[in-house]
Amino acid sequence: MNHSDHVNAVAQQLSAAASSPVAASWRRCMTIHGLSPEEQRTPWRLTEAEFLQARERSGHIIEESRDELDRLFLTVGKAGCCLLLTDERGVALERRGAVGDDKDFRGLGLWSGTVWSEASVGTNGIGTAIADERAVVIHRDQHFLSANTGLSCATAPIRDHxxxxxxxIDISTCRDDVNDMAVLILSQAVRDAASRIEANLFRRAFNGARILLVSSEGKSTPALLAIDRDDLVLGATRAARQTLGLDDRRIAAGVPAADLLHEDRSSNGGDLLDAERAALRRVLSRARGNVSQAADILGISRATLYRKMKKLSVE
Known part of the structure; x- marks a missing residue:
């Protein structure tokens, strides 16, 4: 049975689609996007004006991803790999590849300005990762189109703040000697890069806020909280939202980070005393322990400052 016949047979089985993400993608390609595995097609390509518009819309993503793309390419570029950074529609915004491999990758459509959605070219690393909202590996004959079965792709989606x-972000190779273990290593590398880019985007969105790393066992992406000067949560990454049960509504309503993290706070004004103690310690730190200077900064007398220090157990 050739590849096209196999895809058609599997995609028509509801049980296969329910148990296999690849089979589910094949079925989407046929029933939703109207594609056939034997089609000879390359990815849709944007016009120059459309491409420039897509890059402008995602300029902040390109900026925060550039270093990670360069770092990753230094690791895998000489192994015959091509890197693509796409937007949420699968439009290739940035590309990294060795000059010697350009002809092969351009022929396959792994080039800036192409669209690697499932609707464009069927099951593939980028389109399926975006559709399933998870990191994927699409290895050779797991691709929908027979024309793409020489490719191996490892892709991870990137989430905003x-x-x-x-x-x-995607790593693709058309080398014949790439085995399953090598693709899994590429998959880990691309997931790590995606996590760092997500953290960059989060810090950019909450520039000036305090960023707190939350313990999130089992999460592959960073669980970060952005906190204002009053300890209220301004934002949270998806991993932090899942770990702490947060959503947009709860964040907008205002929730203290201490409550989310179950930090011990005494009642009867304990929060106010803690805040006052923290403020006092910060001033003393800035004055390098000089009580007279700290009192001047606060606009109080040395005697008053000593009384506050005693009351708050600040040494």
Whole structure:
């Protein structure tokens, strides 16, 4: 049975689609996007004006991803790999590849300005990662189109500061000697890069806020909280939202980070005393322990400052 016949047979089985993400993608390609595995097609390509508009819209993502793309390419570029950064529609915004491999990758459509959605070219790393909202490996004959079965792709989606899919990063290779273990290693590398880019985007969105790393066992992406000067949560990554049960509504209503993290706070004004103690310690730190200077900064007398220090157990 050739590849096209196999895809058609599997995609028509509801049980296969329910148990296999690849089979589910194949079924989407046929029933939703109207594609056939034997089609000879390359990815849709944007016009120059459309491409420039897509890059402008995602300029902040490109900026925060550039260093990670360069770092990753230094690791895998000489192994015959091509890197793509796409937006949430699968539009290739940035590309990294060795000059010697350009002809092969351009022929396959792994080039800036192409669209690697499932609707464009069927099951593939980028389109399926975006559709399933998870990191995927699409290895050779797991691709929908027979024309793409020489490719092996490892892709991870990238989420914005609100936890929404905003981009994807992909490593693809058409080398014949790439085995399953090598693709898994590439998959880990691309997931690590996506996590760092997500953290960059989060810090950019909450520039000036305090960023707190939350313990999130089992999460592969960073669980970060952005906190204002009053300890209220301004934002949270998807991993932090899942770990702490947060959503947009709860964040907008205002929730203290201490409550989310179950930090011990005494009652009867304990929070106010803690805040006053913290403020006093900060001033003393800035004055390098000089009580007279700290009192001047606060606009109080040395005697008053000593009384506050005694009351708050600040040494």
């Amino acid at each position: 609100l936890g929404r899919i905003t981009a994807a």
